[in-house]
Amino acid sequence: MSGKTVLKTEHLGIAFGGLHAVTDFNVEIHEHELVGLIGPNGAGKTTVFNLLTGVYQPTEGAILFDGQVMLHKKPHQMACAGIARTFQNIRLFKNLSVLDNVKAACNLHMNYSVFSGILRLPSYWREEAQIDKQARELLAVFHMEDKADFVAANLPYGQQRKLEIARALATGATLLLLDEPAAGMNPTETAELMETISLIREKFGVTILLIEHDMNLVMNICERIVVLDYGEIIAAGTPQEIANDPKVIGAYLGE
Numbered sequence: 001m002s003g004k005t006v007l008k009t010e011h012l013g014i015a016f017g018g019l020h021a022v023t024d025f026n027v028e029i030h031e032h033e034l035v036g037l038i039g040p041n042g043a044g045k046t047t048v049f050n051l052l053t054g055v056y057q058p059t060e061g062a063i064l065f066d067g068q069v070m071l072h073k074k075p076h077q078m079a080c081a082g083i084a085r086t087f088q089n090i091r092l093f094k095n096l097s098v099l100d101n102v103k104a105a106c107n108l109h110m111n112y113s114v115f116s117g118i119l120r121l122p123s124y125w126r127e128e129a130q131i132d133k134q135a136r137e138l139l140a141v142f143h144m145e146d147k148a149d150f151v152a153a154n155l156p157y158g159q160q161r162k163l164e165i166a167r168a169l170a171t172g173a174t175l176l177l178l179d180e181p182a183a184g185m186n187p188t189e190t191a192e193l194m195e196t197i198s199l200i201r202e203k204f205g206v207t208i209l210l211i212e213h214d215m216n217l218v219m220n221i222c223e224r225i226v227v228l229d230y231g232e233i234i235a236a237g238t239p240q241e242i243a244n245d246p247k248v249i250g251a252y253l254g255e
């Protein structure tokens with residue numbers, strides 16, 4: 001596999017009391033890769049995302065991001081380092097406009113001081129104008145520029161999901177973790193989402209790890225797939241290899 005390693009986990013694991021939700025999770029993901037993380041309900045997929053984003057601290061193993069060991073990092077520190085995510089249940093600022101949702105994420109890297117922000121000094125306005133421009137450009141990539149002033153809660157479901165991805169990208173992330181991006185979407189919205197995911201990978205050069213139950217989406221756009229069952233990796237490989245793996249078939253059929 002070519003390209004530098006963006007994310008590496010070494011024997012990553014977490015136990016909640018006696019329950020080992022994730023055990024000995026080892027993956028290596030390279031720059032620009034699009035990797036799927038699949039598995040039956042309760043297999044530990046979201047827990048892996050919570051570990052990678054600092055929501056949970058591992059009880060075993062390590063996470064390396066861009067070659068750095070990410071030890072005891074909080075969610076905002078993971079975001080600043082370049083790991084952004086979306087959620088299974090959409091978490092937008094529902095009462096804010098579409099544009100403000102994206103701008104709030106851009107603010108992660110704002111440089112003006114609190115002082116110039118409070119006093120509205122020229123440096124604040126310069127940066128504010130720049131962020132406005134960036135946010136609108138990002139919305140245009142998602143064909144949502146005409147929705148900039150809509151209240152987020154009023155968008156159709158599929159567009160709320162797209163906005164969540166736009167917001168994750170606006171943080172300047174290099175690794176995007178998408179938790180069931182197609183959940184609740186109709187086939188047309190899912191097809192459009194698949195195009196959007198491919199497009200943003202090309203345009204922004206991001207690396208993507210996605211959890212998804214829609215096998216059509218996973219098999220079509222992922223280059224590699226990692227399969228979890230009862231918190232452990234039972235298979236990893238190309239979509240073709242995964243589709244024919246007896247362990248995977250067994251896990252899905254509950255054997």
Ligand SMILES: Nc1ncnc2c1ncn2[C@@H]1O[C@H](COP(=O)(O)OP(=O)(O)OP(=O)(O)O)[C@@H](O)[C@H]1O
Pocket residue numbers: 016019021039040041042043044045046047048
């Ligand atoms: N904070 C927690 N405390 C206790 N148990 C937890 C916690 N978070 C997750 N678990 C347990 O860890 C296991 C894995 O859950 P997780 O949500 O990661 O699965 P999943 O693969 O994402 O499932 P789904 O596809 O249904 O979303 C489950 O048994 C769950 O109950």
